[in-house]
Structures are given as C-alpha cells and as structure tokens.
Amino acid sequence: MGFTKGGLRTCCAHCGLPLAASGAVDKPLYCCHACRLVAGIVGSGNDGERAWHTLRLGIGALLAMNIMMISLLLYTDWVEAGAVDIFRHVLLALSLPAMGILLYPFVSGAFQELREGRTSLDTLVAGGSLAAFAVSAVNTLSRTGHIYFDTATMLPVLVTVGRLIESSARTKAAHLLQAVDLLLPATALLVDGEGTREVPVGDLRPGDMVRIRPGERIAVDGRIREGCTVIEETAFTGEAGTAFRGCGDRVLAGTINGHGSLLVVAEEVGAEVLLQRIVALTEAALRNPARIERLAEKLARGFVPLVLLISVAAAAYWSMSGDPVRGGLSALAILVVACPCTLGIATPLATSLAIACAARAGVAVRGGDVMERIGEIGVVFFDKSGTVTESDFHLQRIEILDPETPETELLGKLAALESGSEHVIAGAIVAAARSRGIPVGTASGIVVTPGKGISGTVIWEGKECTVNAETARSTEADMAEEWGSLTVVTVSWGGTARGRLSLSAPLRADAAACVSALHQQGIATVLLSGDRYEAAAAVAQKTGIEKVEAPRTPEEKQAVIRNAMGGSGVVAMVGDGINDAPALALAPVGFALGPIDLARHSANVALLSGRLTLIPWVIGLSRSSRRIVRQNFAWSFGYNAIAICAAAAGILHPLIAAGAMVASSISVICNSLRISNYTSGRALRPEAHQSRMPNEGSRSCREGADVEDDMPAVPGRHYPFEHGTVPRSGQHPSQQLPVPITADPGGTEIGGDR
Secondary structure, eight states, rough: OOOOOOTOBOOOTOOBBHHHHHHHSSSSOSSSHHHHHHHHHSSSSSSHHHHHHHHHHHHHHHHHHHHHHHHHHHTTTOOOOOHHHHHHHHHHHHHHHHHHHHHHHHHEEEEEHTTTTTOOOHHHHHHHHHHHHHHHHHEEEEEEEOOOOOHHHHHHHHHHHHHHHHHHHHHHHTTTHHHHHSOOSSEEEEEEEEEEEEEEEEGGTTTEEEEOOOOOOOOSSEEEEEEEEEEOHHHSSSOOOOEETTTTTTOOOOOOOOOOOEEEEEEEOGGGGGGHHHHHHHHHHHHSOHHHHHHHHHHHHHHHHHHHHHHHHHHHHHHHHHHHHHHHHHHHHHHHHHOOOOIIIIIIHHHHHHHHHHHHHTESSSOOHHHHTTTTEEEEEEEIIIIIBEEEEEEEEEEEETSSSSHHHHHHHHHHHHOOSSSSHHHHHHHHHHHTOOOOOOOEEEETTTTEEEEEEEETTEEEEEEEEEEEEEOOOGGGGHHTTTTEEEEEEEEEEEEEEEEEEBOOOHHHHHHHHHTTTOOOEEEEEEOHHHHHHHHHHHHHEEEEEHHHHHHHHHHHHHTTSSSSSSEEEESSSSHHHHHHSSEEEEEEESSSSSSSEEEEEEEEOOOOTTHHHHHHHHHHHHHHHHHHHHHHHHHHHHHHHHTTOOOOOOOHHHHHHHHHHHHHHHHHHHHGGGGGSSSGGGSSSSOOOOOOBSSSSSSOOHHHHHHHHOOOOOEOOBOOOOOOOOOOGGGGGOOOOOOOGTTTTOOOOO
16 A cells, blocks of 8 residues: 555555555655654664664654753753853754754645645744744844744654644544455465466456365355355454355355355456455545535635734734834744644544444445535435345235136246346246246346336247236225235236236344434435335335335436435435436435445445444434534634634743644544544444334324425325325325225235335
8 A cells, every 4th residue: 555556546655545646656655744754663664764764753852852951941040141152052053953853844845835836734834943943043143032942843843743643543544444455365276177276366367266265265256156154244244243155145355254165256356356346435435525624625725824924914013013022922823823733634534534434334435525415314215125125025925817827837937037137026036936846938138117017028838928027006906905015016928917926025124223213313214115005105114114105116216306305404315226226326325235336336325234224323423523523623713713813912932832733733633533433333233223113093104204395296195194094096195095004914024116
C-alpha cells in the first residue's frame, strides 16, 4: 500500500487512507508529515533509515526542551545582568539546529502548498516559528528587546505531537484496508492435468480447479465442484458464525473452510474477487467526500488567509499605538493559536471512521456522501420476496384447471421455462420439479416481463409449445379469499389456462425487529411489492410495516419512489436487486442484502450478512457521525473566535497559544474517535426488539404518518389498512368493505412477488 501501480489504488504508506495522487510512482506516498515520521521510525525501511528518523526526532525534542528550561530561567530575576547576553547567545546556538531539524518538514510543506496556490496549517506553523526565531535572533544580536526561542522551537514540537495523534487516528480509520491482505492466502492448490501443485494466487485463472483443505482460507470466488463443509464468513458478515455449503454452492475468497475438503471451480480470481472489490470500493468511499466534508474543505481554504490578514492587522494596530513589541507578540499568537484542524482533519476523520466502522460490521457503503444521506432517511421502502421474506420459497399446492393436463407436464414445462431465471420463485419451481423426479425440459425465446411473468418456447416430449407463466395480480378478485397470502403463478399454453401453483416463503427472523427499530427512530415504512395486495398486506401486518404499495411493476415502483422523493426526508429502498433494480438505482439510498459488489450493483449500500437489523444500526451510526461533526464545527468556530480575539488583544502569550492550539486539535480528534466505539455488537438482534404488532381492534399502522402526505397519488393502492381487513380491488378507501385476511399455511410462511 502507498504506491500507485498501473493506475491502481493510491494510498498513504503508513495509515492506508487513500490519496488524491495520480500517475505511477515507485516510492511510498504519505498523507501528512506525521505519517512520514512514524513510518520512518517504525516502518519497514532499513535499520539505518529508521535510526536516523528516531535520532532526528529525539535530538529536536531534546534541544527544544533545553531551550524551554533556559528561557524559563531568563524569565526570572535569578540571572545576573552580565550573564543574560551569554544565555541569549546560547539559546540562539541551540535554536539553529533545532529549527533545522523540527521546522524543515513544515517549511517544505508550506512552500509546496503555496506553489499550488493553497495554504494550510503548515503555513501557520512555519510562519509563526520563523517569525519568532527571526525576531529573537535580531534582538539577540542587537542586545535589545525580547526573545522567543522557546516559542519558535516548542511550537513545531507540540504540533508534531498533535499530528502523531492524528496519524494514529487515521491508522485506526484505515485498519480494514490494511488487514485485507491477511484475509487472502498467497498460494493455492491448483488441480490440473499435472496433478495437484501449489501455485501463487496471482497465477490462477477463471475456470481453474482449486483444492481447499480443511481449515484453509479460500483463495478464489467460485462454486463447489466436489465436497461439502461449513464456511466461516466473518470477513463478509462482520460476526462469528458458519454456513453450510455443498456441491453447486458459491464460496468467496477470504472465508475459511471448515472440516471438509473442497474442489472449487474458480470464477473470479485476484483483484476480481468480491473481497478485493469491496476493499477497492471502501477506498473509493474514503476518497468520495460527504457534503459536510466539502464544506469544511472550502472553509479551511479561506481560514488560513483570513488568519494571516488578522495577524497583520493586529501587528499594524499595536505598532501604530506605540507598542510594536505587543504587536509582534499579538501577531505571533494569532498565527499560533488558530486551529483549522476541525475543518481539515476532524471532519473527514469522523466520516472515514464511520465508513470503516460500518465495514467492520458488515455494511459496505459506496461513499461519504451516501453515509451522510443515510442519517437523513425519512422513509424506507421494502421489497417483499427475498427481502422481508426469505429467499427459500416452497411450493404449497398445485391446482389443475385443465383436466387433460397432467401435473407432471404442468410442472415440467413450467420448470423448463423458469430454469434460466435467477428469481427466487423460479428456483423454487425448478427445485420442486426435480424433487418429484419430473424431467425439466428445454426452453428458448424466453421473454421476462418484470413484475408480471415469463414466456417462451418449451420442448416437452419432442413437441414445441409456447408457455406463459403469469404472477397472479390483485385484479383477480376471485382468488383473494381462496389463496390468501400465497404467491400464485398461472400457467397457460395453447390459449388455455392449464393450472395454478401457489408458493410461500418464511418471514426473515429479524424483519419485525428491523421495522420496530425504524419506527423508534421516527422513520416511516412502506412495503413495495409486485405481488397480489392480499399477500403483501399479510406480510405488512406480520412485520408492522405501515403502508402497502401493491401490486407494482418495476416501472410503477420507480414512480412511487420518485413521488416519495418530493417529500421531507431521504428515501431509502431495500431489495435484492433483481426485479427492483430500477427502484434501487433511483432511490437516494439503496440497501442490498448479501455480499454483492456495489460497483456492479444498482444499490449503494450492501448488508453483507443479510441482516435487516443492520439498517437501523447504520442509520444510527450515520446520525452519530453527523452529530459529532456538528459538535466539532461548533467547537471550532467558538474556539477560534475566542482565541483569535484574545491573541489580537495581546493577552495571550504565543507559547500558551501553541498549547491551546494543540489541545484544541487533540480534543476534536478524540471527539471524532468516539465513532469507533459504535461497534457491530450494538446492532439489533431479532430477539432484541418486539414487533410493533397491534392489539385486537387497534390500527396496524400509524395513522397520519408523515410519508402519507409526502407521497403524491400514484394509480394503485397506497394507504394504511385496518387490522384484519383488506380493501377489495378497485375500491376507493372510503368505499372499502372489510374482507378477512386469509391466514397463511401454518401461520409462518408468506407468498412472494414476481
């Protein structure tokens, strides 16, 4: 890390935070002088280089402390008048090497900034120290006036200490990026025609067969060809736990194989594995500043010139008042006491820590601007199938509508049609056919209509026919009572409806807890589904979701999201990214479940563990980050206003000013570090919150929720429903007739939308 290789990532060689540098370089890059200093002392350079950096820091600090002690002696009356001049020259002699050792990095940084037309803290430190040293040197040689060698040398020492603390904070924020190389093995066992041999991971190619022994970290993203095991996925989920994986299941690089020996077919290798793409995305997120960071950067750019102007004005005022010494001290104190660290350091540090903290908890965020928007969420839209419900659907019943069509033909043709689809319902249908021993035919010319169904040409027993499978819509009022909350697929060919299949899936264990926590945060919830209204309403009632938008096609989902964006608060969408990809892409914040690659996905937040309760957790994290940033801003403006005024009035000694500046920097940095205490252990568990289920006779959702007024009407139904009732299709809410919601089979499973 810390190098740019062929246009790949560029980051600090010490703390790991991304840099704005471009082009190819062959030497380490550092984000600040402190990182360069620490890397020189404890880095991987040769012993002589490390010793030199340590010696330079030690000698500089030792000289500065001796200068301070002699200066304190001169401030007293204990020194005879004849010896004062000798001590002044001793201080000058000690200050010359101290200034060269300690101030060089600041002067170099200030000149670099000025060449680029910018100013920074280096400008203030270099200017203040050089001014104090110049005045002191002139007064020493002329044997007149006061000397400030202690201020000139201790100022860079104190600032360096502050920057060392800053560097440590940056390192903490970038810990995830530094640790990634430890999650990926350097070698792998390649199985080919030459047998089994160990090769570097960089030599692997997609399609290679890789042997994974028990206890080893997996080196590639791929699918299991042989064997079964349990996989520890802590690298992606952020929490301890294992998952069973067998033949055909996908495994990810960086996870740990359990007890079984596996033969894996590589699909992605090297920089293309998901873990490396997530790390690259996190680096990009750290480079992508939030709005508050961009504001802080603009303020910081104007801060230093303003301080220089005030310093010159104060010196001119006191000089014209007949007290040039006080004017010089005031100007020097102003340069020293001003602290832009809140703007230039603490604000981006808080955002970086929040992104890193979210990543450790298993939440990948696309950028700082997304992290900022998360804290402003006012309404969350949930997809149903595979989001609020689990992805493992089950076939509940088959109804034959055409007596001449056997069940095996109905299910076999439908499975052939669905075999090429990635939808969770399609997988359940294919699995049901295979479990019954029904052969799955072949299909061609498949056309998928999102939110409605699928059609294509199926070859069954040597004959071709066009088969249509449509997800039942709520316009089929005759199905409401009979099929209840189940998802219904109607199959037809030859212009005749041949049969109906109903499917269901269990609710996610943490769905109700997630919704309850969102309500406690003052966030409205809406279920946005392509399934029948009855099925969607049953899910909403069980989880406590306030409103139902169903049935909705992908285009209608986009319209609902677009209309909601006109209200107050940021709109968020939670989905699996299949039939709800347009809505996820449109929503300002899109949550996707599972270890997906955000760079190739329509969402901008990934819940790698798939836990819905991470949604209110990361919202709380974002709000905490924003609150800390506001605290830092308030402190910065208050401190600088008071300190600069005191320095301009001549009542603040430059050395005290230097200590105050360092104390201010450390305080805002420590305040930002509080974000790191917001750990994944505080994420909500399914059992931690009870669902906000209404009692008998009460409303199942909050009447008059804010989202109601913020969502202009879209054709369809989007209003609260009474507990135990569902409005009939086509009726206005004022004309509703209560219709009992049919209980789902066993009371545990719910249908899913196409």
